[in-house]
Amino acid sequence: MIETIDVNTASSPYRIGIGRGLLANKEHWSELLNGQLIVISNDRVAPLYLDALRSALPCQPLLEIIVPDGEQEKNVDNWMAIQNQLAGVPVSRDATLIALGGGVIGDLTGFVAATYMRGIRFVQVPTTLLAQVDASVGGKTAINLTAGKNLVGAFHQPGAVIVDPNTLSTLPPRETAAGWAEVIKVALIRDPELLELFENGSDGLQDTGSQQVQTLITRAIYNKVEVVVADEKEAGERALLNLGHTFGHAIETLTDYRKYLHGEAVAIGLVAAAHLSSRLGLVDPDLVQRIKSILSDLSLPTSMPALPVNDLLDCMGADKKVLEGRLRLVLLNGLGQACIRNDIPTQLLVETLEYCGASND
Numbered sequence: 286m287i288e289t290i291d292v293n294t295a296s297s298p299y300r301i302g303i304g305r306g307l308l309a310n311k312e313h314w315s316e317l318l319n320g321q322l323i324v325i326s327n328d329r330v331a332p333l334y335l336d337a338l339r340s341a342l343p344c345q346p347l348l349e350i351i352v353p354d355g356e357q358e359k360n361v362d363n364w365m366a367i368q369n370q371l372a373g374v375p376v377s378r379d380a381t382l383i384a385l386g387g388g389v390i391g392d393l394t395g396f397v398a399a400t401y402m403r404g405i406r407f408v409q410v411p412t413t414l415l416a417q418v419d420a421s422v423g424g425k426t427a428i429n430l431t432a433g434k435n436l437v438g439a440f441h442q443p444g445a446v447i448v449d450p451n452t453l454s455t456l457p458p459r460e461t462a463a464g465w466a467e468v469i470k471v472a473l474i475r476d477p478e479l480l481e482l483f484e485n486g487s488d489g490l491q492d493t494g495s496q497q498v499q500t501l502i503t504r505a506i507y508n509k510v511e512v513v514v515a516d517e518k519e520a521g522e523r524a525l526l527n528l529g530h531t532f533g534h535a536i537e538t539l540t541d542y543r544k545y546l547h548g549e550a551v552a553i554g555l556v557a558a559a560h561l562s563s564r565l566g567l568v569d570p571d572l573v574q575r576i577k578s579i580l581s582d583l584s585l586p587t588s589m590p591a592l593p594v595n596d597l598l599d600c601m602g603a604d605k606k607v608l609e610g611r612l613r614l615v616l617l618n619g620l621g622q623a624c625i626r627n628d629i630p631t632q633l634l635v636e637t638l639e640y641c642g643a644s645n646d
């Protein structure tokens with residue numbers, strides 16, 4: 286079954302198609318494209334899906350640009366090299382770039398599309414769960430600098446997004462689980478029924494080709510779409526999507542981005558945010574246990590190694606002495622609602638980090 290979601294952003298509306306086999310669906314592609322086509326992918330995804338994509342496109346790609354796999358490839362050099370390749374053809378302003386891959390390829394391609402000739406069209410074909418439910422939707426594009434991740438980027442909406450859950454069959458289970466963490470996050474901040482769907486059937490999620498998985502993906506995307514349409518440039522509500530991320534980023538930084546996938550660190554961050562929310566009396570303490578059990582059923586971590594509390598506070602931008610009134614954290618304000626608080630007592634934050642495994646020796 287093909288499902289569609291219209292994303293009516295003020296700047297540039299587009300449609301998301303979701304369906305098993307959609308990547309290779311000629312009819313769907315023929316309605317989307319005209320003009321020159323350029324596919325951008327990486328050396329892990331291209332061998333798996335480029336043939337199928339190519340055979341479904343209305344015309345052969347003018348260029349196929351394959352970059353090496355990895356987060357480190359979302360860099361200035363690749364961004365520049367791709368633009369030079371486009372200019373060398375030359376690729377014209379009415380061309381469409383097709384991003385075939387996970388969030389790294391989506392962000393890199395999107396940023397090239399945002400800047401080449403002051404902005405050309407691009408279509409996202411996300412092939413990881415995280416990219417399907419999160420990165421491909423909302424128009425954020427970026428590359429990394431040595432000084433930090435996603436420091437250079439632009440808001441540039443895709444012309445279309447094609448989500449084919451069949452691509453998840455080749456994704457390592459750990460990557461899939463990391464994607465589910467972002468879905469749990471969106472459920473916690475605005476869709477309690479989605480949380481129940483996980484509680485009632487996470488066993489079936491191993492089969493990524495099932496209708497159940499497609500249903501969860503569609504619902505997660507629908508939630509993200511509602512948020513980004515209401516707040517395209519992250520002036521308000523969209524910031525709530527950062528639930529668990531301030532904790533998660535600190536954990537990723539202190540473990541050198543090696544121990545955890547982003548979604549895994551976010552999973553621990555969700556437990557931390559829920560615990561802190563319960564200590565502030567914003568949610569029932571039972572919710573913390575409920576979240577831990579859902580995450581554990583998905584093989585996601587719910588606690589961290591004994592990282593030093595002070596280092597975590599530093600990374601969170603929360604110097605112990607000046608914490609009060611400064612650190613802005615997304616917390617839960619009941620199940621299905623989130624809020625931003627900047628009045629967290631230091632001691633409660635320390636207790637929360639300890640609850641999640643950090644060490645205060």
Ligand SMILES: NC(=O)c1ccc[n+]([C@@H]2O[C@H](COP(=O)([O-])OP(=O)(O)OC[C@H]3O[C@@H](n4cnc5c(N)ncnc54)[C@H](O)[C@@H]3O)[C@@H](O)[C@H]2O)c1
Nearest residue numbers: 329354387388389390412413415416419420425452455456
């Ligand atoms: N723009 C946004 O709004 C947004 C939101 C969240 C994350 N991001 C960005 O997304 C990136 C993370 O995305 P990701 O988790 O998709 O990582 P990724 O793109 O690195 O993909 C993870 C791994 O899976 C491989 N892969 C992709 N699809 C596959 C498939 N179908 N089968 C087998 N292997 C496959 C990739 O080659 C890679 O090795 C980060 O750079 C992050 O900053 C962007």
